[in-house]
Amino acid sequence: MRKARRLLLASAAALALAASGCAVGGGDTSGSGDNGAGGDSKSGKTVVTFRLWDDQVAKAYEKSFQQFEKKNTDIDVKVQLVPWNDYWNKLTADVAAGNASDIFWTNTSNFGIYADNANLLDVGSVLKAEKKNWKPSVVDLYTRDGKLWGVPQLWDSIGLYYNKKLLKQANVDPASLRWSPNGKGDTFLPAARKLTLDAAGKHPGQPGFDPDRIKQYGYNASLDAQGVYWNFVGSNGAVWQKGDRFATDNPKTRASIQYVVDLINKYHVAPSAADTNDNGDKTRDLFVQGKLAMFESGPYNLKTIEENADFDWGVAPLPEGPAGRVGVVHGVAAVASARTRHKDAATKVLSWLGSAQGQRAIAAGGYAFPGVTADEGAFVDYWKKQGVDITAFQKAASGKTFPAPVGPRVNAGATAMDPIMKEIFLGRTPVGKGLADAQRAGNEAIKE
Structure with missing residues (x-):
């Protein structure tokens, strides 16, 4: 898997790592400039250092900064690649x-x-005019206490990848799927059951179906926050956080997680959590092998699927829930150190990073949706040339969205919640008790 672009990780603990959106991986730090703050080069130019973790997108930035330096001959931008x-x-x-x-x-x-410790520049005050050009949902993510702290660079939303042949054989229309926590009007579960087969060709619910010998799964229900279960929480009109505190112990969130867990342990339309809790790539790998019909995930998996799937596939909107189609939108931002020794030069680089020209290499190279809305078309066009329609991701980000958790100690909270969430998905802890315990553990951890 190309881990580099994913913004959030598969488990709750993975919030400490990010996607995803994007496991996120880095590359070698060699050849990318010295670590640390910028200074003055021997040529007399002002050196501005730019750090990131993504080895693939770093290539696009190198191209972008070459253009920037032609326009700003007194500034030398050094890209620093630090592994995730x-x-x-x-x-x-x-x-x-x-x-x-x-x-x-x-x-x-x-x-x-x-931001809370005054380590960052207030981007909103120095780049007021540029803000209108950026993805609003990502701007919102990096606005804290009324101030904007980051320049949106990439963003991910979630869609439903599907195997065209398998869905056609089962007469399933992926664009019309709807889930319901009480089963009323639910078309998603019946579709997932039709798409699940054991070694004898039987579906879940049929006499003789063997859940221990499944050869094809319908869906990728798993402990993947960004890719899966937060989307059910959001589309049920539920919450995961209130302010900076976790708020998982509520009826709608319980119903949402119960539905997802039942897909695994009750209805057997998704792989066992024993196989997926600690392997975020498992369901993606099953999908590209033709052993999983529907794979809910983000654009961070586009290139991996394109390179490995030998069947026709597409991307449909998320299943609709009681509150509509609501999915996670997450983004990466560029922030500036409040202690930079070259504020004017760093501000010029930030302005470039927030421009259509500055982000075009990211979009046109098919790496990710750019933070500048004017460049989205270049990313869409790249994938259109590959025969893939990715407008479902755009629509997901333009509609009602579910916020990724935020807060200065959200990572500590998510880490404390993770072992509890794993037990819930394994079916060893009841959902209600588990979410109450997770909320309590998460909120205790963020207080420390």
Whole structure:
């Protein structure tokens, strides 16, 4: 899997890592400039350092900054690539020591603590005119206490990848699916059952169906927050957070998670959590192997699916819930260190990063949806040339959305919740008790 672009991770604990949206992976740090804050180069140019974790998107930034430097000959932008596994620990240490890069990538799980501790420049005050050009949902994610702290760079929404042949054989229309926690008007579960087959060709609910010998699953229900269960929570009109505190212990959230868990343990239309809790790639791999018919995920998996699936596939909207089609939108932003020694030069780079010209290489290269709305068409066109219609992702981001958790210590809370959530999905802890325990553990952790 190309882990690089995913913005959030598959489990609740993975909030500490990000996607996804995008497991997120990095690459080698060599050849990308020295770590730490910028300075003055031997040529007399002002050096502005830019840190990120994504080795693929770094290539697009290199192209972008070449154009920037032609227009700003007195500034040299050094791209610093730090692997995902080291990124946040290194950033925390560098910020504390005053050695952070002038500009660096962040996600919603991590920026809050830096904003609250006055470690970031107030982007909204220095780039007022540019704000109108950015994806509103991502702007909202990085607005805290009335101030905008980041320039949107990439964003992910969620759609439903599907195997065209398998759905046609089962006479399932992926664009018309609807789920219901009480079963009334539910077309999603019946479709998932029709698309699930055991070794004898029987479907769940049929006499003789063997849940231990499933050869084809209908759907990827799993402990994937961004890709799966937050979308059910949102489309049921429920919440995961209130303010910076977790609020999972409520009737609608319980009903949403119960529905997802039942898809696994009661109806057997999704792989066992024993196989997916600690392997976020499992269901994606089953999909590209033709062993899973519907795969709910984001554009961060487009290239992997394109490169590995040998069947016709498409992307449909999310299943509709009681509150409509509501999915997670998450984004990566570029933020600037409040202790940069070159505020004017860093502001020029930030302005470039927030422009259509500055983000075009990201979009046109098919890496991700850009934070600048004017460039979205270039990303859509890239995939259109590959024969893939990705407008479902755009529509998901333009409609009602579900916010990814935020707060200065949201990672600590999510880490505390993770083992409880795993037990819920394994079916060993009742959903109601588990969500109450998870809420309590998460909120205790963010207080420490």
